[in-house]
Amino acid sequence: MFKKILSWFKSSNEKESPQTTRKSSPNSPMKRTIDPSRIGELGEYKINIQLDQLPKDTKNLRDIMVKNPRSRTGYAQIDHIVVTPYGLFVIETKNYNGEIKGGRSDKYWKVSNRFNMFNPLRQNFGHIKALELVLSEIPDLLYISMISFTMRCRFSIDPELRKIESNELIVYDTELSEFISRKINRIKATSDKALLTEAEVQNIYDRIQSANITDPALRSEHVAKIKKQ
Numbered sequence: 001m002f003k004k005i006l007s008w009f010k011s012s013n014e015k016e017s018p019q020t021t022r023k024s025s026p027n028s029p030m031k032r033t034i035d036p037s038r039i040g041e042l043g044e045y046k047i048n049i050q051l052d053q054l055p056k057d058t059k060n061l062r063d064i065m066v067k068n069p070r071s072r073t074g075y076a077q078i079d080h081i082v083v084t085p086y087g088l089f090v091i092e093t094k095n096y097n098g099e100i101k102g103g104r105s106d107k108y109w110k111v112s113n114r115f116n117m118f119n120p121l122r123q124n125f126g127h128i129k130a131l132e133l134v135l136s137e138i139p140d141l142l143y144i145s146m147i148s149f150t151m152r153c154r155f156s157i158d159p160e161l162r163k164i165e166s167n168e169l170i171v172y173d174t175e176l177s178e179f180i181s182r183k184i185n186r187i188k189a190t191s192d193k194a195l196l197t198e199a200e201v202q203n204i205y206d207r208i209q210s211a212n213i214t215d216p217a218l219r220s221e222h223v224a225k226i227k228k229q
Helices: 002-015 036-052 120-134 173-190 198-211 216-228
Strands: 059-067 075-084 087-094 098-102 108-111 115-118 143-149 153-157 168-172
Touching (some): 036 087, 120 198, 143 173, 153 168
Antiparallel strands (some): 108 115
């Protein structure tokens, strides 16, 4: 009887092909890859984590669209704005892969010498001008322009754009909160008090929120016009 049981196990094992020679069936799980459409969302998630690390006396806004009469579309769409007692950080995020090459005054920057991108500092300058219109009743605000690239890039740019003394900064997304904190400390060292009170920070935040255009149709129209440019 014992031999008979052993024979059953043996015949059962012989029917199964060794794992090393087993062919994958059409229903076998495929290697997981990241959908390209998700890359931008993952980048935004990393930015949000960075901004959440900032001090509690700062306020941040994301995906703000405001009127901009100087723009061909009539609007400016701003990725992130950080309102602090020491100034406003206006952040443009970029999701390129490769070497980023360009200077402050160049109209176009190169990406791995394969194609051109419009100088992001010029683009962000337009965003700042649009915000100045929204906040026209609050004079003498300090605006710091920041362009955030993913770690898939490497920089060949004007080295001044990496120095904390500059009000135009090129950074990696993983060092965004570090650069903002360092810039705030730099401003603190040259001022005996905060440039804005807590109430003024809140007022600026509220004004930007009120000016934000959320109408899906207008936003879609803005994106469509940009693609045609």
